[in-house]
Structures are given as C-alpha cells and as structure tokens.
Amino acid sequence: MIRLEQLTVPAGAFTLHNVSLEIPEGAYTLVIGPTGSGKTTLLEAIAGHVPVRDGRVFLRGVDVTHLPPEQRGVGFVYQQYHLFPHLRVRDNIRYGLRHGTQSPAEQDARVESLAGMLGIEALLDRGVGRLSGGEQQRVALARALAPRPSILLLDEPFAAVDPSMRHLLRRELRTLHEREGTTTLQVTHDFDDALRLGDQVAVLSEGRVAQAGPPDQVFRFPNSPFVARFIGAGTVLAGVLERSQAGTEGDPFAARFQSGALSLEVIASHEGPAHAVIRPEDILLSRDPFPGTPRNRFPARITRVERTGALAYVHLDAGVQLVAVITSATADEMQPAVGEVLHAALKATAVHLV
Amino acid sequence: MQPVSSPPTRPGGLVAAFLASLLILFIAGPVLRLLLDATPTSLAGAARDPELRASILLTVLTATAATGLALLLGVPLAWFLVRARFPGRRLVAGLIELPVVIPHPVAGIALLLFLGRRSAVGGVLANAGLEFVSHVPGIVAGMLFVSAPILVSGAREAFHGVDPRLERVARSLGDSGFQAFRSVTLPLAGRGILAAALLSWARAVSEFGSIVILTYNPKVASILIYDRFTLYGLEAAVPAAVVLLLVAVAVFLLVRLLQRGHETA
Numbered sequence A: 001m002i003r004l005e006q007l008t009v010p011a012g013a014f015t016l017h018n019v020s021l022e023i024p025e026g027a028y029t030l031v032i033g034p035t036g037s038g039k040t041t042l043l044e045a046i047a048g049h050v051p052v053r054d055g056r057v058f059l060r061g062v063d064v065t066h067l068p069p070e071q072r073g074v075g076f077v078y079q080q081y082h083l084f085p086h087l088r089v090r091d092n093i094r095y096g097l098r099h100g101t102q103s104p105a106e107q108d109a110r111v112e113s114l115a116g117m118l119g120i121e122a123l124l125d126r127g128v129g130r131l132s133g134g135e136q137q138r139v140a141l142a143r144a145l146a147p148r149p150s151i152l153l154l155d156e157p158f159a160a161v162d163p164s165m166r167h168l169l170r171r172e173l174r175t176l177h178e179r180e181g182t183t184t185l186q187v188t189h190d191f192d193d194a195l196r197l198g199d200q201v202a203v204l205s206e207g208r209v210a211q212a213g214p215p216d217q218v219f220r221f222p223n224s225p226f227v228a229r230f231i232g233a234g235t236v237l238a239g240v241l242e243r244s245q246a247g248t249e250g251d252p253f254a255a256r257f258q259s260g261a262l263s264l265e266v267i268a269s270h271e272g273p274a275h276a277v278i279r280p281e282d283i284l285l286s287r288d289p290f291p292g293t294p295r296n297r298f299p300a301r302i303t304r305v306e307r308t309g310a311l312a313y314v315h316l317d318a319g320v321q322l323v324a325v326i327t328s329a330t331a332d333e334m335q336p337a338v339g340e341v342l343h344a345a346l347k348a349t350a351v352h353l354v
Numbered sequence B: 001m002q003p004v005s006s007p008p009t010r011p012g013g014l015v016a017a018f019l020a021s022l023l024i025l026f027i028a029g030p031v032l033r034l035l036l037d038a039t040p041t042s043l044a045g046a047a048r049d050p051e052l053r054a055s056i057l058l059t060v061l062t063a064t065a066a067t068g069l070a071l072l073l074g075v076p077l078a079w080f081l082v083r084a085r086f087p088g089r090r091l092v093a094g095l096i097e098l099p100v101v102i103p104h105p106v107a108g109i110a111l112l113l114f115l116g117r118r119s120a121v122g123g124v125l126a127n128a129g130l131e132f133v134s135h136v137p138g139i140v141a142g143m144l145f146v147s148a149p150i151l152v153s154g155a156r157e158a159f160h161g162v163d164p165r166l167e168r169v170a171r172s173l174g175d176s177g178f179q180a181f182r183s184v185t186l187p188l189a190g191r192g193i194l195a196a197a198l199l200s201w202a203r204a205v206s207e208f209g210s211i212v213i214l215t216y217n218p219k220v221a222s223i224l225i226y227d228r229f230t231l232y233g234l235e236a237a238v239p240a241a242v243v244l245l246l247v248a249v250a251v252f253l254l255v256r257l258l259q260r261g262h263e264t265a
Helices: A039-047 A089-097 A104-118 A135-145 A162-178 A192-197 A214-222 A225-229 A328-334 B012-035 B042-046 B050-083 B089-101 B104-115 B121-125 B136-160 B162-174 B177-205 B208-214 B221-232 B234-265
Strands: A002-011 A014-023 A028-032 A053-058 A074-077 A151-155 A185-187 A199-205 A208-213 A233-244 A253-259 A260-269 A274-279 A284-286 A294-307 A311-317 A321-327 A341-346
Touching: A002 A039, A002 A253, A014 A039, A014 A053, A014 A199, A014 A208, A028 A039, A028 A192, A039 A074, A039 A151, A039 A185, A039 B162, A039 B221, A074 A135, A089 A135, A104 A135, A104 A162, A104 B042, A135 B104, A162 A192, A162 B234, A185 A192, A185 A214, A192 A214, A192 A328, A199 A225, A199 B089, A208 A214, A208 A225, A214 A225, A225 A233, A225 A274, A225 A341, A233 A260, A233 A321, A253 A274, A253 B050, A260 A294, A284 A321, A294 A321, A294 A328, A311 A328, A321 A328, B012 B234, B042 B234, B050 B089, B050 B177, B050 B221, B050 B234, B089 B136, B104 B136, B104 B208, B136 B177, B136 B208, B162 B177, B177 B234, B208 B221, B221 B234
Parallel strands: A028 A185, A028 A199, A074 A151, A151 A185
Antiparallel strands: A002 A014, A002 A053, A199 A208, A233 A253, A233 A274, A253 A260, A284 A341, A294 A311, A294 A341, A311 A321
C-alpha cells in the first residue's frame, strides 16, 4: 500500500504541491499528466531519491519519509531503463539479490525464473549495449522485480518502444502484475495505458493531482476542462449556463448552454460560466431530420473525415467545432463528404458539464 | 553545402591551414629535434649515470605519491562538486583551479610561507616529524599543488558522464550511497579518472618552478637537467632531458589510448 499525505517536493524550478494519494495493496495505478507535470518527481519522492519539503510518504503502512532508498523496498524502472552498462544482462538482474540472504544457487534460480517469465533467457550472457528497446525494458523489469519488492514504480516504461511492442509489453506487464501481486504505480502521458492497465488513475497537472479515481470514471466524468482535454474525453466547449426551468434548490435542473453559435439543452447544477464535454460517440448523424426525442438537434457541416481502422471520425462545424464518431461500415454506407451539411443530434444527458 | 570534412579550398581555408601548420611545427619541431639528439651511446651513458638514475627514481616516486594523494583527496572532491549542491560550490570549484593560473615560482613561495618551519602549519608538521623545505615531502607538496587541479577536473568530467539515475537504481536495489558509488559510479568513471591521474602524474613529473624554491636538493629530474645545463652546458643536459621526454611521451600515449577506449566503449 502507498499513501501520500500532502506531499510537497521541490525539484529545481518546479515543485510538486500537496499531493495526497492512496494506492491499495496489490493495485495497478497510473499517474498521467503532460510533460513537466511532476510525474517522475512523484515516483522519485516515493522511492526516496529526492528530498521531501513537506508531507509524508507511507509504504506498507510505515512512514518512510526520512528513510534512504535502500530501506524502502521499492523496485524502480526509469523511462530509459538505465541498465548498468558495465554489467552483463545476468548481472544486471542479479544486482539487487546481492543484499538478500539467498545463496548463489538460489540467486541464479531467481534470475533464470524471471528471464523465463519475460522471455529473455537467450540474452542473459550478453552485454546490455546491443539490446533493443523492448529487450532493455524486459531486463530492467526483471532487475527491479528480482528482490521481490512489494511495490514497483514504473516511469513511462513504454516510451522507448515501438507501438507494436508497446501493445505486447502492456499485456505482459499486466500478466506479470497479476502473477507477482506487486503494488504498481506507473507514470505515463497516455490515457490509453490507464484504460487498459490501471485499477486507478491520477491525473497530474502542474504538480498537483487534478483528479483521481477508476479510469472509466475519470474518462466518463472528468472534473475540469484540463482533465477532459488531456485524456481526450471529447470536445470541450467554453460557454455560459442559463436556467430554463424552475426547480428545487440544490437539485439538477434543465438549462441552456450557449457556446458561440451553438445552443444546447443540458441538465445543470449551477448557472454561469461552464465547460461542456461532448463525447464523439454521443453525437448522432443523419442525412434525414431526426424524428425522435433528442432535445438537441442542429445542422452540422462536415469539415474532415478521418478513418482509423474500424472507426471514422467526422469533424463538424456547427457554429463551434465538434467531432463525431461512426463505424467504418456506417461510413462506407453513408459516404460522408466534406462540405455536406448533416443533421446532428445529442441527448441533453450526454452533455457533461465541468 | 560543403561537407565539414572536405579539404579547405577557399583562400581563407588555406590561410588557416598555413597558420595551423606553423603552430604544429612549433610544437613538434623542438620535441623531434631533442629526440634526434639522443644517440644510443648518449642514452646508454645516461642509463649508467647514478645521479640521473637516482633523480629519475626520485621523480617517479614523488610524482606517484603526489598523484596518489591527489586521487585520495581529489576524487571525493570531484564527486561532491558534480553530485552535491552546497553553498559555495562554485567558489570551491574555482579555488581548486587556481593553481593553473598561478606562476609556479609564486606557488613555490606560497608553499614555502605556508609549510616552512616558521609558519603555524609548517611548525606543527615539523614538530610531528614532517619537514617540507629541502626535504622530499616538499617535492610532493609542489607536485600536488600544480597537478591536483588536473586530476579534479578530469575526475569531474568522468563523473559528469555517469547518469545519476544509475546510482538511484542501484540505491533502490539495496545499495547504500557508498556501495552504489563503488559498484556503479566508480567502474563507469574509472577510465576517465585513470586518464586524469596519468595526466596529473605527467604534470607532477614535469614540475620545476615550485620545487626549485621548496626543495632544490635532493634533485628531481627537471632540476637536475637545469642544474647540468647551467653548470656544464647544453651537451650535459640533453641525455637527461631525452629520458624525461620519453617518460612524458609514454604517458601521453597511454592517456590517448585510454581516451580512445573510452570513446569507443
């Protein structure tokens, strides 16, 4: 278990501010955020590599804020892996076992077992200089896991591998996590990692936790325009809310959200300036007028069609820029053309206000 | 665009090449001229000369002692200057390079004032049995003063080349700070530190200005050469000068070899 209480960590000109986070035993948690948001500094503070100005770090229920890194029992894999260049692969993996009580034979067995698990047996007697990105990542993982840490910290572990390898490694990492039961905290700038790997996600912005929770929850209900934009939750529109129906104080009410030329019926809990998040899959498109009940119906001109495998993203101009998504099969039937004006519809409940 | 490696063909390039070759000639000329003066007979004579042999041995031993001290004291300092952040770090870094700009006889006088019997420090050390002026420790002190900056500078560069995150990984794998230094940092910076130590040793061997003031006798090789030149003329100084030059060239080649190995590693 990892618990951070009001952690403040200076790192050069940058400071991590009042970060509080709780990661349950055995959970796989991702910290995401743009470059410079403090992700690596957060991991280094947990591992004891940077001094903490304020707040406390608890690992396995013990306050380790002032303990040196070697007494924290934390495995650490940096983005560039940082394998020891003067040691062979085998000696890199064995490095952390030197301080344990295992006999040399037991150390060998542990190295062989991890190498087998990660498919790197053939590399054991090689130098690390000529390993590919994927091989380096596996060796770095094996080295971090060898002393059986109960906590594993991963700093952008997929950054230096190509996309096909990334997919494979992601799956392997999740399998490894389930097999070893290690509490894992991974930082990434890719929300896709969080959706595929994480039990929990925390979004960092300028040294602060902007939002934390289960990945699908954060994706469905981002709590700020920054989070919505960063995780790619949908189109984020700035506008103003005006109540259109009287109601009980404190209850959600029907309102009109005005953003540029677009006016939408929404369900709101406050009036005044707000941001609306509109997910591409919530926008319905048709050449014929919608006969049904959607409260929001408006014309939208196609400005671009972007096909990505099974899906096609249709960029629209509806007074504001919007993006809708349809399946490729629908796109084949519909043949949407740039410049064409379609009927678009959106349920009032599909507009998420932040 | 013309590739950088192509030979200079413009007039400006030709002028630059001419000026550069003048400097190369100025450095290589005297060295070659001295080497050409060394005949097998004169070298054999030098090898049989007991005073020269004793002087070369003294030079090698004192330069080795000075380099050993520079390693012992300079490597930790270089590590602190690279890794630690403390008030006055730049001041310390500047101070350690000061001997490079001090004329060596001036360094000798400063050392004499600091380590002489009549100074506070020198008095205490002399009472403890460590005399500098006109004693072998004076030679080591002069050599250390002028060669330590070379070692510290080279060791700093070597430590700069080691990513601190490698040390952090070692710490997370259970190493203490010193264990990470010994198992990761030192092996990776070792070649650079060794090259710096060799350069520092060579600088110590060639020191004259401060030693001539601190400890004229017993004579190190550079003082013996000067002594013979002033007393007996050029011919008497050449064999000893050639021997010292050969030592310097051997060290230079070793350093180049180490640096090339480091670049290709």
